[in-house]
Amino acid sequence: MFILFFLQFTLALSLTPDGLSLLSLKSAVDQDGSTTAFVDWNENDANPCRWTGISCMNITGFSDPRVVGISVAGKNLRGYIPSELGGLVYLRRLNLHNNNFYGSLPSQLFNATSLHSIFLYSNNLSGYLPPSLCTLPRLQNLDLSNNSLSGPISESLKNCKQLQRLILARNKFSGEIPAGIWPELENLLQLDLSANNLSGAIPDDIGQLSTLSGTLNLSYNHFSGKLPKSLGNLPVTVSFDLRNNNLSGEIPQTGSFVNQGPTAFLNNPNLCGFPLQKTCRKSQQDSTPSPDSSSNGENSNSNKGLSPGLIILISVADAAAVAIIGLVIVYIYWKKKDNANGCSCTGKSKLGSGNQKRAQFCACLCVNGFKSEESELDEGERMERAGKGEGELVAIDKGFTFELDELLRASAYVLGKSGLGIVYKVVLGNGIPVAVRRLGEGGEQRYKEFAAEVQAIGRVKHPNVVRLRAYYWAPDEKLLISDFISNGNLITALRGRSGQSSSSLSWSTRLKIAKGAAKGLAYLHECSPRKFVHGDIKPSNILIDNEYQAHISDFGLNRLISITGNNPSSSGGFIGGALPYLKSVQTEKTNNYKAPEARVTGSRPTQKWDVYSFGVVLLEMLTGKSPELSPTTSTSIEIPDLVRWIRKGFEEEKPLSDMVDPMLLQEVHAKKEVLAVFHVALACTEADPEIRPRMKTVSENIDRIGTSRYRDLKSQRFVDQSPGILFASGSAVRTTI
Incomplete structure (x- = not known):
């Protein structure tokens, strides 16, 4: 004892x-x-x-x-x-x-x-x-x-x-x-x-x-x-x-x-009722025949009303008459509607309803499937049809074909909504899901500009970039149809569906996501037809598939929105469809992924904006902390100026364990790689855009991490992945693991 x-x-x-x-x-x-x-x-x-x-x-x-x-x-x-x-x-x-x-x-x-x-x-x-x-x-x-x-x-x-x-x-x-x-x-x-x-x-x-x-x-x-x-x-x-x-x-x-x-x-x-394909019927009220007021007691016993067989016969006759009258009314209605606006549901089909209260996709679309590139109308014919108010559905990817009536009949599931409209997930008859994005009703006079921009987006073909498959244009409707990325985005991957401060996402998976996102963004900068500037890189615009491959979404979207005349407020996952479980609408003042020069009113987006934003995303993946002040995240993981916090930590020689996501500390073998990614992130988030590396260089550097050597982004020389020295802001800072 x-x-x-x-x-x-x-x-x-x-x-x-x-x-x-x-x-x-x-x-x-x-x-x-x-x-x-x-x-x-x-x-x-x-x-x-x-x-x-x-x-x-x-x-x-x-x-x-x-x-x-x-x-x-x-x-x-x-x-x-x-x-x-x-x-x-x-x-x-x-x-x-x-x-x-x-x-x-x-x-x-x-x-x-x-x-x-x-x-x-x-x-x-x-x-x-x-x-x-x-x-x-x-x-x-x-x-x-x-x-x-x-x-x-x-x-x-x-x-x-x-x-x-x-x-x-x-x-x-x-x-x-x-x-x-x-x-x-x-x-x-x-x-x-x-x-x-x-x-x-x-x-x-x-x-x-x-x-x-x-x-x-x-x-x-x-x-x-x-x-x-x-x-x-x-x-x-x-x-x-x-x-x-x-x-x-x-x-x-x-x-x-x-x-x-x-x-x-x-x-x-x-x-x-709408949106189900089941109309409501008013319940029939039971009626009981009342005795004749002039009848006496003797007649009341012998006059017991109509026989059941006669009642059924009358009911059937009434139903048939109502059906015939209904068919006549429907025929007259659609005949007049065909002549009035050229949108016939005999040769065309509606997706949704013409009633704006009920509309999901208020557009008349041809049911002949996507046109191939060989059979497309020439530019003059397109302009003429657009001017007459007729819609045009165009396939960008010739290999992605299906009958449009599949799209019209398929169940549409709302993935998310914002001030810019609604994003739907639609599963086609062959089981392939697509994301359908409504861009709005404006820009009637800018069809040629819209079509050129969408075609440029459609020519972007890279495994780490969301693929645009088709688009629809009409004066009162613009739709984008793209691949559906099924596993959410980087926010849900890092924090889980509930937005907790950390997840069980391993370092190897995070590094895989970072490498994929870097390759996709570098392709947009260097190899895409327009050498796109994304302008809004953040975790909600990095979608993740079931293999944890990253896909950049929403590139070129701001330009399309400006053409249609809508408010280009930010909302994640529009092209690609996999919206976060967290609140998707972010205001400009809380977007701390933006580069310092991007926060100046009237400034034009540059590729160095994207490099800075990508660096902040890397820091979030490393620390598990969000730079955005939002009611959707716990205050314990909010770091309003994540870049400054990390730089101060290195300058004060704080242990790496004070800054990195605790989940990563369990993977002892990954510590040198974590430090190397910190190096890349700090180079990307330099205050001076001229000092920041090109995205191509960033991608090449990250791709080498996990091997024995990687390239110093400042000196462009190969250095050993030692845990002691990290270069930031032009000076050497030391940290311990």
Whole structure:
């Protein structure tokens, strides 16, 4: 007994209280020898700040740094979440997603009152959602999706006043959603309750979530009743996903409803109205024959009304008469419409409706498929047809052909919306998805200029650049049809779908993305027909496919928007379609990816703008910190002037571990490569544009990283990838790893 007391006393002297609380997590995990997640969690250390996955910060009034972050994700850990973690009173981020933790959430965990982000998705957690959850005063991000949590949605959620993301998808929650929760969540940006056992009516007060963005996801539940009209009050940037429920009645045609594609409402058998291809029928009112007022009691027994057979015969005759009259009316209507505006649905077909409230793509398009380049009209004929108000669909890629009626009949899923319109994902009959971008209605007199610009964009063919396949021109409609990139963008790759501060994205994957993006941008600068200047390089415009290859999107878009006369405000993923899960609309004043000279009003874009922006993107990939002040990101990862912060860190000779994403520190072999990419990023972000390298040189340099030697961007000589020296701003600065 004395020996045990002595050992505990010695341990207490050697490790801080935060470290002892963390050791409870190590003890709670099954030690089968298959994991190295806790290999450096040593109880003999003075503090836990150098342990894998642990972040610390110096707090005023304490001699030892305090634990502020736990990130042990994707390690295949099996165990339970210990209640002792609640003793970490300065813990801000708990990130244990993609493991095999089981059991219930301990209510004592919420004694850690500094928590603002909890990411426990993709585990085996069970039990109810603890009512004490919302005693956390700073809780902003809660992702418990893909577990086995059950029970009702607690009314106590209304006390989570600071909540920005609530993701409870793919659990076993049941019952009705109580009213009164949603008006209290004034900061909520993302709500996902999909794939549960929730039932009852959709609460009217969800329509009061005025800050919501992205997708309101209530799909794969058992919601019933009519759609509340209040959902139309949600911001126009919100997409609905209400699939696979038991909703009924007519889809309202107000507010945000009119911008939704049909995919949002699929598999609700009793739902009808636009945009579904199911018209609503008014229910027939039952009528009971009343007795004749002049009849006496004797006649009332013998006069029992019409026989059932006669009633059926009359009903059939009435229906046939109504059908014939309807056909005549429809024929007359379309005959007049053909003569009035030359847009016939006998030879052409509409995508959407002519009613502007209901329109998705309000355009008459020929159903003869894309024209080949050999059969295209000459320029004079195109101008003549455009002047007459007729539309023209042009295939840029001769090898990308399909019947246009496939496009017209396909379900369109809204990927995102902004002040510039809507981006749709459309899956064609052969299973190929495309992205369709509406550019607007202006620029009627500038067809030749528009066509020349689009053709130049279409001639860009590079594996790291999004491919434009076709376009449609009419005075009242312009569409771009391009490849759909399926795996989101660099924002979602770095931060995950919930916007957490870090992800499990490995260094090799990040380097692969950086190399691909650099090659694509260098091609645009050096080899494309117009030697394009992108002008808006940032993570939302770097799309990622399933193989984690990068694709540059949105090049040339600002020019097209200026031709059509729309406001060229920035919004990611227009050409290519894979919009971020985070809020897509950024204002100019928060775009800190721009070069200093690009922030001067009236300045013309240059390729050196793009080089600077790419350098900032590299720094974000290295640090996991965003340079943009946005309500969609946690304040703990915001660095308004990321370039200055990094330069100051190197000048003060801070350890690299103070600046790099903690996830990368686990990959010991990558440290020299990380330092080499820092070198490239700092060269790209020189304040003087003349000093910045060309994008071709940047790409060649990054491509060599991972080999034994790479090129110094300033001296153009090969240097060894040593961890000690980094050149920045013309002077040598030293850092340690």
